[in-house]
Amino acid sequence: MLLASACAAGPQVTGAPTPPTTTQETSAPASKPAQTGNVMMSGNIKQVASMPRTAPLNGEDDINTDLAFQGDYAYVGNFGGFTVYDISEPAKPEIVSQVSCPAQQNDVTVYQNLLILSIDEPRGGPECDSKDGPRAWEGLRIFDITDKKSPQYVGAVKTECGSHTHTMVPNGESLYVYVSSPGPEPESETCPPPHELIQIVEVPLKAPQSAKIVAKPDIFPERQHSDLASGCHDITAYPEKKLAAAACFGDGVLLDISDPVSPKVLQQLTDTENFQIWHSATFNNDGTKVVFSDELGGGGQATCDRNTPPTKGANAVYDLVGGKLERRGYFKIPREQQENENCVAHNGSLIPVPDKDIMVQSWYQGGVSVWDFTDSSSPKEIGFFERGPHPEPAIAGSWSAYYYNGYIYSSDIMEGLDVLEINDPLTDPAKKVKMDDFNVQTQKSY
Structure with missing residues (x-):
């Protein structure tokens, strides 16, 4: 999340590949984590590649x-x-192109020939080179990625209040995009109060330049309880189940999205005792559970220590019973982190194991955790990968960790792209599942 206070006619595109760093160490037994330099991992996980950030996306602020x-x-x-990687050989990723288009967040999704970025920072205009002029624009940027070597800005x-994250809901010839953003900021031109809403953008697939806001539903039957922000941080849609789960700073909200332009509230959850920031949501494959994460401290604090309760900065597992969510258990990584390591639950995805509920998840400097919540009341970690503390005081570590076609890909804030392989009897069936594409906030059954 990092709760924090160029794309025009032609974004700057570069494409100089950088050879990856590979590691080929033999995994140690799970009870004795393997450690190489400042990298430690469980015996069932191996780091197969590491791609550092490269120019023009390796400046001090280019996380x-x-x-x-x-x-x-x-x-x-x-x-x-953003960077486009060829991962046809996961152990040898190659940079295809890099697009210089600065803005906070730049969370990314792809659908068919389109790529969408979330911009959560007032800019001088919608174009990538909009450095001058009053900062009065924020929202979504859209690119055509038909040519991976030369993505083109289209609108x-x-x-x-901009777009902190966004969620795609495909529907025929239109792509609906749910925009989540924090706010309000009373003195801001781009984020006036009140802000008890989400925004829905329609992107015509044949004319993406004509994209526009088509709805601003208020999905809060009761006012939120967060002192930090209103609006939502993250929404995960499961179109096949006609459901969505929204993590909305002070609340969790279960939605019926049968009509994607008019989502209906099924349930609103509040937990002021254990949750500070309802950050993200993940359904299990059957759509019978939802994992909500709490980003205590907004991503910049050390909350994986003995001074922070195990229910804070953690994941809460809810079972969907009779159309209502009921909390069953909590999960937090069992390894204590140092006081200078920002660590809290962050972005993750299911590992597609039939008849099991297993997830991989980033924890900033807590690294990458693989955990099993098949038993909702007693989730447990089954593997991990992490680096030691960043050498300088900084926000660092894994921002997102997702499983895709046999490998775990971790977007590390400072270190770049890590590729991990997990070999474990519990997760091995996932290697038979092949996905054509994957956007974590738009779940598909496997």
Whole structure:
């Protein structure tokens, strides 16, 4: 999340591949984690590649953010723009192109020939080179990625309070995009109060330049309880189940999205004792559970320590019973982190194991955790990968960790793209599942 206070006619595109760093160490037994330099991992996980950030996306403020996948390509967001990787050989990723398009967040999704970025920072305009002029624009930027070597900017949509994250809901010839954003900011031109809403953008697939806001539903039957922000942080849609789960800072909300332009509230959850920031949501494959995460401290604090209760900065597992969510248990990584390591539950995805509920998840400097919540009341970790503390005080670690076609891909804020392989009897069936594309906030059954 990082709760924090160029794309025009032609974004700057570069494409100089950088050879990956590979590691081929033999995994140690799970009871004795393997350690190489400042990297430690459980015996069932192996780091197979590491791609550092490279120019023009390796400046001090150019931190890596979210991930999306399509075919043999991975797309990595960055505060400076985004990178397209060829991952046809996961142990040898290659940079196809890098687009310089600076803005906070730049969370990324892909659908067919389109790539969408979330812009959560007032800019001088919608174009990538909009450095000058009053900062009065934020929202979504849209690119055509037909040519992976040369993505082209095609348009943008200004949204209230920008876009911190966004969620795609395909529907025929239109792509609906749910925009989540924090607010309000009373003195801001782009984020006036009140802000008890989400925004829905329609992107015509044949004319993406004509994208526009088509609805602003108020999905809060009762006012939220967060002192930090209103609106939503993250929405996960499961179109096949006609459901969505929204993490909305002070609340969790279960939605009926049978009509994608008019989502209906089924249930609103509040937990002021254990949750500070309802950050994200993940359904299990059957759509019978939802994992909500709490990003205590907004991503910048050390909350994985003995001084923080195990129910804070953690994941809450809810079972969907009779159409209502009921909390069953909590999960937090069992390894204590140092006081200078920002660590809290962050972005993750299911590992597609039939008849099991297993997830991989990023924890900033807590690294990458693989955990099993098949038993909702007693979730447990089954594997992990992490680096030691960043050498300088900084927000660092894994922003997003997702499983895609046999491998775990971790977008590390400072270190770049890590590729991990897990070999474990519990997760091995996932290797038979092949996905054509993957956007974590738009779930599909496997």
